[in-house]
Each structure stands twice: as structure tokens, then as C-alpha cells.
Amino acid sequence: MKKPATPGEYKRLPNHLLKPDGTIHRYTEPLHVAAEMDELFNWIQDSLPHRHLAIVSAVAHYNFVRIHPFDDGNGRGARILMNLMLIKNHYAPAIIKMEQRRAYLETLALADEGNLGPFAELVARSLLGTQQMILQDINENKK
DSSP: OOOOOOTTSOOSSOOOEEOTTSOEEOOOOHHHHHHHHHHHHHHHHHHTTTSOHHHHHHHHHHHHHHHOOSSSOHHHHHHHHHHHHHHHTTOOOOOOOGGGHHHHHHHHHHHHTTOOHHHHHHHHHHHHHHHHHHHHHHHHHHO
8 A cells, every 4th residue: 555654753554564475464553653662762771781782783673673663664774773783882784785685584574473583693694794894805905
């Protein structure tokens, strides 16, 4: 269904997704978005001192996508949130490459079923991959 987007504002209408198998993937209803986003940001603040940043940023990313607070750009917003958390804390960004799209979507689906481990691992491997690319560039520029 086409509907007008409201940039910078939480969604006003549901934005559920019709999956290829014909089932509907349901996101948070508009009425509950503000409260769930507040809960997510409070969880991030509470978790940062006690958990590894790679895990907190991955779980934050997943929950942002799970809530789907905006009409458009939720995946990009989730990746930006994750990478801002990493960069702010002196980590490289976790670049999830296009070749990883299928694994990205599959691990998000597993997270929807309650298994966040594979998604957190994908994020950690992406973070490691970014760091390896940086080191490779440094070594090539030394020559």
C-alpha cells in the first residue's frame, strides 16, 4: 500500500511487510513506537557500562529494525545507530556489505524468533572485516 511518508516523525500508520511466502511480518504498531523507542534508548544507556559494545550495538540495531519506527529508512537508520555507537566509542564502523545481504536478512529473521546470536556474530564479523580493510589500506600505503 502506498502512503505518504512523514520524514523525521515516527510512523502514523502500520508498516507491516508482506513476505515472499505470503505471510505478513508485523512491526510495532504506531501507538507503541514512542514508548518502545524510549525503552530501547534506556536499554542502550543501561547496557553500555556492562556489556561489550559490539553486542550492545548489534542488539540496538536489531531492536530498531524490529520496532520499524519510521515510514522509510529503518534499515539504514538501524545501521547508522549501530555505527554511531561504535564510532563514538573509538571503534571502526561495522560495514555490512551487499554480498552479506542474504545472511543479514536471515540472521534478522532468526533474531525475530528469539535467537540474536547469529545476528550479533554477523555484526562482529563485519566489524572485524572493516578493521582488516583499514589495516590492509594502511599496509598498502606504506609501500
